[in-house]
């Protein structure tokens with residue numbers, strides 16, 4: 001989570017460099033790892049930066065209930081949505097961009113899920129909405145990576161990733 005936050009430039013790699021000071025809203029598309037991410041960001045950033053908050057999205061209602069409880073216990077500012085992004089019946093991109101003002105998205109999904117047309121559309125629209133998208137372990141083949149952490153198996157995509165291919169980078 002710390003490596004993901006660093007690769008998304010949410011915490012400084014060198015302590016003398018200030019990270020982005022815009023309000024940060026992090027989403028974990030698929031479960032509650034947003035708690036770990038927020039803890040790292042808010043622990044490592046200085047107090048003059050507005051604390052980051054987050055949104056967790058998963059179709060597993062029990063998992064969302066547990067994550068909601070855990071975030072309360074840990075004092076983490078996060079909202080939780082039970083939502084199936086494969087069906088995407090209520091336009092998750094607009095919900096996250098307009099209602100939750102999400103700026104960064106963390107994703108750990110299988111290659112099969114990443115290749116689904118609905119997921120492809122969602123990830124492409126995230127990049128088009130100027131969000132920073134960080135994928136762990138498996139990466140979409142239809143977006144051009146902008147940064148990677150080889151050791152931690154993380155790749156970041158942004159607004160420049162649309163219409164590119166991974167071959168342009170690797």
Ligand SMILES: C[S@@+](CC[C@H](N)C(=O)[O-])C[C@H]1O[C@@H](n2cnc3c(N)ncnc32)[C@H](O)[C@@H]1O
Pocket residue numbers: 028029030031032033057058059060063083084085086087107108109110113136
């Ligand atoms: C590999 S786990 C990742 C868990 C966590 N983000 C992590 O990094 O350890 C994938 C998660 O995505 C959720 N998921 C898979 N397909 C989904 C879908 N169509 N809609 C919502 N959540 C989904 C699963 O319930 C699961 O919690």
